[in-house]
Each structure stands twice: as C-alpha cells, then as structure tokens.
Amino acid sequence: MTQHVLLGRAFYARDAREVARDLLGAVLVRRLDGRRVSGRIVEVEAYRTTDDQAAHAHAGHTPRNAPMWEAPGHAYVYLVYGMYWLLNVVCEPQGTPAAVLIRALEPLEGQDVIAARRAGRSLLAWTSGPGKLTRALDISGAHNRLDLTVPNAALWIEAGERVPDAQVRTGPRIGLGKHVREPWLSMPWRWWIAENPHVSR
Template structure:
C-alpha cells in the first residue's frame, strides 16, 4: 500500500530514516520494477548549505518548495539522474535523496538497462538506480501520492533503529561545517 502524503509531510531526517526498508516502485510499460530502499540522505531547507535550496527558489528547486510526496529529479554531472522525494510542509524546501535500493521486481529489465553489470551493482548508487528504473527529468514533479502514480513508495516493513547506520552525506566535500559533517546519510546495515 502506497505511502500517503502525511508520511512525507514530516521532519526530513525522520522521513529519511523511515524510508529505509520500504519499497520503491516504478510502473513502466505495464511492468513493475521495484526494490527495497537501503540508503537515503536528508537535505533540509535553505540554511542547509548542502541542499540545492541554499540558493533559494530557482526554476530547478521550485518543486522542493511544493507539496511533500513529489519527486525532485535533477541531472548531475551531465549524465546521472538523481531521485529525491520532497518532504515537510508545503512551502518549506527539503527532500530525501534515494541513494540505493536492493532490487526486487523486474531485475531482468534492470540488468538490460544497466548493461549486465554484477547484480550487486545494479542499483547501489543514486545514478545507477535511476538508470535501472528509468527515472529521468520527465518525472520531475511527479506526485508519488496521486492515484495513477507511476512512481511511488509502498510500506514494506520497519527498519529497527539498531539496524540503521548514520554517517555524513556523500559528495559534499566543499560544503562548510557544520553541514559537511552532519550524519544525515542513513543506510541499513547488512546482516
């Protein structure tokens, strides 16, 4: 069952932690592609200097200022699409970056898209999972909570707090403290 807007309309760090263990689903051409979310990152507001909203509302970041539960998708380094889900109240710019999933349904399709890399490398990075699930800028602003959504999150269990590793966020080396060191990257520890 699809996570409702109320799930995303909360504190971003809480949403990032609780998304671990849930199932990201992509409907495409009548097929169901999905995977369990195993790594996320929180980006919180204009004061968070690692967040794109640090520069205020721009054409790119407008979606982050909108209702929670919508996809914030952007292109990084000219080739990697990044999937985020908008959080908090309408008007406050924040989102959770989905960094990794464990493939569940449609693995054959993912293998084809990813060029037959080893299965463990199918969706173990934000650009990789976007490629595997065919998530591009065309899904920017997509409402994950609407009826008929082709991208959404299903409740699939709860991660025990003891199973969650919190570390600094990835790839924000040039961001000043304290934001660089905030432990806002969350992942499920493997067994």
C-alpha cells in the same frame, strides 16, 4: 504483512531527517510496460532547507529547485554532471523546501528488466548508487514534479517492513565535502541499512 500500501502526503510532511530514516525498508515502485519494477530502499540522505549549506534550497527559489516548494510527496529529479538523474522526494510541510535523496536500492520485482537496463554489470552494481538506480528504473527528468502519492502512476513508494534501529547506520553525506561544516557535520544526514551489499561505496 502490509502489502502495496502507498505512502501518502502525511508520511512526507515531516522533518526530512525523520522521513529519511523511515524510508529505509520502503519500496520504490516503477511501472514499466505495465509491470512492477521495484527495489527496497537501503540508503538515503536528507537535504534540509535554506539553512543547509549543502542543499539546493540554500540558494533560495530558482527554476531548478522549484519542485521543492510543491506539496510533500512530489518528486524532485535533476541532472548532475550532465549525465545522471538523481531522485529526491520533497518533504516537510509545503513551503519548506526540503527533500530526501534516494541513494540505493535492493532490487525486488522485475529483476529481468533491471538486468537488461544494466547489461554487463553485476547484480551489486545495478542499483547501488543514486545515478545507477535511476538508470535501472528508467527515471529521468520526465518524472520531475511528479506526485508520488497518486496511486498507480509511473512511480510511487510503498510501505515496507520497518527496519529496526539496530540495523540502521548513519554518517555524513557523500559528494559535498567542502560544503558541509559545523555544526551540520556532527548531525546525521545519511542513513543506510547495516551490512546491506547494495549500499553505495
């Protein structure tokens, strides 16, 4: 019955894979025109650090990935394919450049706002992908480097009802086939809630 409990620095200051697992069921909240527009996190991916070949941090410190060196709980938002903003949350103790990608949401509050922003699409296409959900919640480069642990800002994450292990599924990450090789392929990097129709496909 916890309500509107903001996730703080300590939550994010852990191994990115633990944070990813625990973000399932949490609620991403966006304040738009004074209203709460939110979704339950149903799919995530972890990107570790310089030893993870698929991670941006693998290249070392660059202008783009600089936010990953901020304190845990900051947003790392970047543009892919010239068109889609992707939202990550910085994890691990500060100085270790790791992050979790928010891949899919189940719409909760402000569904009329989301529907308007995703006009012409069906409910299941509103937020079922990392590029879709940023459009649905109006998340962009303007939110890069934002501290998500600050109460009542533009964007933050609240604790939700914990998803039991029996409902958690894992698998390889999506969209980077040629980068991922052993031993990383044998480890869990993507988590989602079983049977949830808002998971990307």
